[in-house]
Amino acid sequence: MPRETRQPDETTPEHLPGGSGGVWKVGRTVRRPTGPWTPAVHELLGWLADEGLGGVPHVGGIDEDGREIVSYIEGRGVPADEIVLDTVLVDAVAWLREYHDLAESYRPDGPRVWRQTGDDPVALEPGQIVCHNDPGVYNWIIQSGRFVAMIDWDLAGPGEPIDDLAFLCWTAIPLSRDIGSVEAARRLDLVADTYAEWGPMTLLDAVERRMTTATERIAAGIERGDPGMLHLATRGEPQRTRARLADFRARRRSVEASLS
CATH class of the missing domain: 3.90.1200 (Aminoglycoside 3'-phosphotransferase; Chain: A, domain 2)
Incomplete structure (x- = not known):
């Protein structure tokens, strides 16, 4: 009998290209490495969210592995060789x-x-x-x-x-x-x-x-x-x-x- 193919669930990490090589999608979130700069960036993003600016990810804190949690935004990225409309x-x-x-x-x-x-x-x-x-x-x-x-x-x-x-x-x-x-x-x-x-x-x-x-x-x-x-x-x-x-x-x- 053919082997059953298991589909990844919502919590299965998916590596995302780009960044520093350590960016992952987990469910509807993105997990990224942090650094000394992270508190300042999260402060900025929180302020932008309060001001109602669209088109920015929302901060969800830090996960158990010390990575930042931000919201995953649906859509597609732009390949390096693409000239946008x-x-x-x-x-x-x-x-x-x-x-x-x-x-x-x-x-x-x-x-x-x-x-x-x-x-x-x-x-x-x-x-x-x-x-x-x-x-x-x-x-x-x-x-x-x-x-x-x-x-x-x-x-x-x-x-x-x-x-x-x-x-x-x-x-x-x-x-x-x-x-x-x-x-x-x-x-x-x-x-x-x-x-x-x-x-x-x-x-x-x-x-x-x-x-x-x-x-x-x-x-x-x-x-x-x-x-x-x-x-x-x-x-x-x-x-x-x-x-x-x-x-x-x-x-x-x-x-x-x-x-x-």
Whole structure:
């Protein structure tokens, strides 16, 4: 007789790709490694939930293995080689603007430890908000062809809003690879028009600055033994991003010439 195939129940852990390699889905929750930065991130997410911002996971505490528990958001992730539709891009940029506008009111009552600022607590400086710091397209959730959520908040921390938008441009236009100068310029205009704060030329400057900072943060994280950054090292970082940044600099003038 054929052997019966057992289907996993709701509590069977399912490994999720990406992250630091230690992210699991358990039932309707996601379990992720924690660190000194986790209390600050959970404080932020709790505040966002109280403020009614949609598209963010809800915190459920810490499990018996010391992992954080956040809600699982239904939908699909975005593969690294996918170029999202204009409608999805506009949705994500509009959501980011909404988050940034709301985050201007979030001022923790003292210094906090954040993952990318080291082990010492830091306070927000004038002009800074708590940015997501990793709003790459690989952290988007899509349902029925629309952006619905931004996940993976462990890198949240002090920054300027334009830094987040620049990172989004890098992965979602995407400026990280050659899609043709005309198409890159068109989608850059779309981002600038949707966010409605900075022009395309300013965003190009911000992209170069933000991605240079990204390589420095990855290198520093590897140096101090951050598991997530060590995982990125197995994927060729920060050398991979440095090479892509050099290619972007070579293409940039052509994109500028194609801007309307």
